Amino acid sequence: MILAKFNRASFFQKQLMAVIGTNLLILAIAALLIYSAFVDDYRDNLVKTMDSNASLLSAASRSALLFHDEQAGHTILASLAKIPAVRYAQLLDAQKTPFAIYARQGAKRETMSQDIKPGYFFANDNLYLTQQITLDNELLGFIVLSADTLSLQAQQYRYGRMVLWVFLLGSLLAYLLNWRMQKRLQSPVKRLIHLVDYVAKEGRYDQRIFNRRKDDIGRLVNGINSMLDTIEDHQSKLRSHREHLEGLVELRTEQLYERANFDALTQLPNRHSLTEKITQAIEKARDDKSNLALMFLDLDRFKVINDSLGHFVGDRLLVEVAKKIQHKLTKNDVVGRWGGDEFVIVIQNPNDLNSVEGLAKEIISALSLPLIAAGHQLHISTSIGIACFPQDGEDASSLLKHADTSMYKAKELGPGQFRFFDQDMLNASVWRLELETQLRQASAQQHFTLVYQPKVEVNNQKPVGLEALIRWNNGQALVSPAVFLPIAEDIGLMESISVWVLKQACQQNADWQRAGIEIVPVAVNLPASFLMGPHCLESIEGALTQTGLAGQFLEIEITENTFITSTELVVEVLSAIQALGVKIAIDDFGTGYSSMSYLRDLPINTLKIDGIFINDLVEGTHSEIPHSDAHLLRDEGIVRSIITLGKSLGFSTVAECVEHEYQVTKLKSMGCDVIQGYYFSKPLPVDEIEIYLRNF
DSSP states (O other), rough: OOOHHHHHHHHHHHHHHHHHHHHHEEEHHHHHHHHHHHHOOOOOOOOHHHHHHHHHHHHHHHHHHHHHHHHHHHHHHHHGGGGGGEEEEEEEEEEOOOEEEEEOOOOOOOOOOOOOOOOEEEEEEETEEEEEEEETTEEEEEEEEEOOHHHHHHHHHHHHHHHHHHHHHHHHHHHHHHHHHHHHHHHHHHHHHHHHHHHHHHHHOOOOOOOOSSSSSHHHHHHHHHHHHHHHHHHHHHHHHHHHHHHHHHHHHHHHHHHHOOTTTOOBBBBHHHHHHHHHHHHHHHHHHHEEEEEEEEEEEEHHHHHHOOHHHHHHHHHHEEEEEHHHHTOOEEEEETTTTTTEEEEESOSSHHHHHHHHHHHHHHHHOOOTTTTTEEEEEEEEEEETTTTTSSSSSHHHHHHHHHHHHHHHHSOOEEEEOOHHHHHHHHHHHHHHHHHHHHHHHHEEEEEEEEEEETEEEEEEEEEEEEEEEEESSEEOOHHHHHHHHHHTHHHHOOOOOHHHHHHHHHHHHHHOOOOEEEEOOOOOOHHSTHHHHHEEEEHHHHHHHOOOEEEEEEEEEGGGGGGGHHHHHHHHHHHHEEEEEEEETTOOOOOOOOHHSSOOOOOEHHHHHHHOOSSSOOOOOOOOOHHHHHHHHHHHHHHHHHHHHTEEEEOSSOOHHHHHHHHHHOOOOEESSSSTOOOOOOOHHHHHHHHH
């Protein structure tokens, strides 16, 4: 309670209590010290007085003790009655036997102990003093005096009253002086407190305190007045600066809104704004029970222009395209830039699909005309995908996805085409997506198998090699390599699949060798992306090292398109592969970009004639499609030329897809070295190809 009241007291009240308390403490300490000194002095004086009386009594008592005159001893001690402080006295002989006694009236007699010694001590507020009585160094006896301290107690009482008055008067004087001083201090401090409260509550700095003082408080008041002057000046500047900042913020807000919702290049709504506008248009169409069409445009050949002429020209072209599209739209339609060279058009409440189709044709026609961008006359076209509400989707995301899907289908038809969305497109996209997911899982878990198709020497019809072919069952059916390998290339799995095929083929060939089967080279098809990758040589060398297979029993098959754009790099890679003892064959020869110069420079061993030419190398009775004699002669001439070319360059030639005896006879007559096809054997799994190899 007291502590709580003290905490609630003002600063000056606390200061007053602290000052008075300090003064009282000092007075108490001073009184205690004086009192202690007074008591010590009184006791010292009493001891000296009693010691002096004892000395006189000792001198007077020698004869009484010497002659055993007890009457004289009592008479001597009776003289102490003149000293009020003495309570009683005793004379003791040398054997400490009482000889004479004096006792003040009313004083209690005390028996002296036998171990009495010269000296003094205080006990029970009384002084006890003992002194020896000697004569020529001969102990005659002892004198014992006892005195009370009643006079000391009287002095203490008077001293206490005096100290109390001094204490009270000093406290009153301290209170009055400090109260007066605080009154002088409180006035400016209270004005300061009032000023601080005013500033805190009102938030204004216009009031000041009039001051004449020159002391510390005066300097404090002057400092606060000066501080308020500075703050008021700053407030004025801040107000003007705030108005300026508010203008800037408003401007920046508008700019940020523009950046967040509009494309900086074309000033069309951007992807974010478009999505909101599509959602709003769908809600309006749903409320009005009307239709809505969404066009997704992608410029054809824009990347070629952008890469060849630069981004500045590409940007100018996009601006011109945006203008042309806007000219074909009504005020209710919305066009925005989705990103890159893609645009989205929202057509609200079209009359029918024919009007949407007509607008698509107009836009395609307008963009097919020459455009001038940064001084360049450019020719472009656009592919358009169209999705309609509500049949093709009931939200912005669905319409955009379906329009985008149909746009890619339009691109497959060639430049400058459009397509409306239908469910078959989505089914195909979903099927591909599911196949991608299954393919990723199969690649991670290596759920592939290899089959092997023999390569047979024409003359003795013995196997001289095998081609390893990958197979994949996705849990529902076998998926053709022609289907899943391009997808693997698109999603970046081709390298891991190629490495798996390499290792699996080398390991199987090494196992056959250890099983005593006559070993033949196994050919593995490697795509251009793997051959041009950074780990090609490392992977091939690693497969040979890990399996212990000699390089001469591995053959790499590549297509002509592998070395069209980077001939020097391909030559370097193929030379390094050939240095490992690995043979190299060009697969599907004749269907790519054949050139005598690169055939001369490439480190290859074999040309494999594409099956498309062998399929046409048939008699009329074996062909499902009638062939004229000129047609047969043409195909036969192509095959003969390839074989002759291979021979002239020192290459071995292999004919693929051989299924008829007539083809075998023809190829043998042309000088073909090796035949591969169903005529001798279809691709066989591992256990069946082992049986096949053991039969030779």
